[in-house]
Amino acid sequence: MDLDAAAARLGVPVEDVDRVHRLAGDRPSAPLPAKADAPALLERLAVPPDDAAEIMEGWPDPGSPLWTPELRWLLDRSIALVRADLGGHGWLPPGPELPRERGPAWRHLYVYAYLALVGVATGYHRDHGVADTVSWASLADLGRNLAVDRRMRGEGWPVMQSWLTLHARGSIYELGRLQYHRGGATLDLHIPESGPMPPEAVAASLDEARAFFPRHFPDEPYTEFACGSWLLDPQLLEYLPEDSNIARFQRRFELEPYEEPEGLDADVEVRRFVFRDLTTPLDRLPCRTALQRAVVEHLRAGRHWYWHRGRFPIQPHP
Ligand SMILES: CC(C)(COP(=O)(O)OP(=O)(O)OC[C@H]1O[C@@H](n2cnc3c(N)ncnc32)[C@H](O)[C@@H]1OP(=O)(O)O)[C@@H](O)C(=O)NCCC(=O)NCCS
Structure with missing residues (x-):
């Protein structure tokens, strides 16, 4: 060739x-x-x-x-x-x-x-x-x-x-509400778009993962769940109610010190996941939900979103 x-x-x-x-x-x-x-x-x-x-x-x-x-x-x-x-x-x-x-x-x-x-x-x-x-x-x-x-x-x-x-x-396993990404130092969570993520569904999925990985990948002894996402940006709490699913998801994690992820622009990623649109001008994006309104208001104010990583122990503290 x-x-x-x-x-x-x-x-x-x-x-x-x-x-x-x-x-x-x-x-x-x-x-x-x-x-x-x-x-x-x-x-x-x-x-x-x-x-x-x-x-x-x-x-x-x-x-x-x-x-x-x-x-x-x-x-x-x-x-x-x-x-x-x-x-x-x-x-x-x-x-x-x-x-x-x-x-x-x-x-x-x-x-x-x-x-x-x-x-x-x-x-x-x-x-x-x-x-x-x-x-x-x-x-x-x-x-x-x-x-x-x-x-x-x-x-x-x-x-x-x-x-x-x-x-x-x-490398990816979907167990109930969440997907798990094996192979790294931590067991990484991903959130597929499949409706809301109430805390009970997240908890049930985490329990499934706690049993699944030791059983099927016993040579990979994970001690922490981790996640890198726009969903972990604390600025979201300026806009979303404390009892929103996103706020409750955030509270599970301890954030790692912020490091700008290579090759990834969080403003673009937020647009990807909240509007499924990367190119429409800001003032023409739909504002149907609290989050959509928040994202537009935030960007129009000249502010930015950040991609954070957080983690928490796989075995909850007694
Ligand atoms: C993560 C996800 C399931 C959270 O949805 P949720 O459980 O409804 O979250 P909340 O309860 O915190 O929602 C709070 C508000 O934001 C809205 N909202 C949440 N996620 C939204 C999204 N992706 N797009 C538009 N609006 C959204 C909700 O409708 C609600 O607004 P309302 O009160 O006006 O109805 C949802 O954002 C989603 O499916 N995202 C796509 C996948 C994704 O982002 N994965 C992570 C990749 S790093």
Whole structure:
């Protein structure tokens, strides 16, 4: 493969193609599921019907004219790149950001990679004794992300394509209301968009995690839960009532000394999670909820939001 020519035809920087080439090398890929099984699999992964239709339309059949040799190479090597880090927990872009407007193969290339990796991930789960229900609940974050990306008119995908490699590598587990990210020094919490997060649901999920990780990952002795999020910005308390779910969530944590996270702008992240929109001018954003009004008022006053990290012991103090 001539990497310069491939990059030009893919419309991406050659360094990104070179990175895939280096990381994937000639490591093993994984086959896509049979096309006949795909509709049921997509349903199991909570993929909404409009996305499922596009994914089926762009399916990488052997003779499909939608799939140029470069796209086929990238799909195959992207799967190999992610698979090579099975069990890993770091942020791992699966390949370059593609010009997705070019068609369904371009739009969903990393979704096809994810589908190929579902078998790899469930195998990893089984090796750790993880129940099927947890496996599928965790992997179904694909559908949730596709739905959000559609609402965001494609603006969400560049981050999501990396985020979803965590699931494919057996690093994210959804237990009730929260997702848990294993493999680091702390057991990190993520909050999926699935309605409000009342404290009882959070507590039940934390209890599940307290039992789950020692059982399935006994070699990873976590002592603390941790979270990095816009949700932990204490400035939110200037606007939200004390008994709001966000305020109650914050109270669980002891904040770490503030450090600006590399490559992450909290004002953008707040817009991502509160409006699902990164580009509309401030004065045209909807102000339907207390939080939306707070975010707009705060930014219009020239203030900023901050991404904080906090932690608390896994075993509550007696
Ligand atoms: C985290 C989350 C579940 C909290 O929602 P919640 O349980 O309703 O939170 P609260 O009870 O504290 O809400 C207080 C107010 O803010 C509003 N609000 C909370 N989260 C909101 C959001 N993401 N977008 C718009 N409004 C929101 C609520 O509707 C409520 O306003 P109201 O009284 O006018 O109805 C919600 O923000 C969410 O789904 N976020 C997306 C995922 C996310 O941000 N994950 C963390 C990534 S780092």
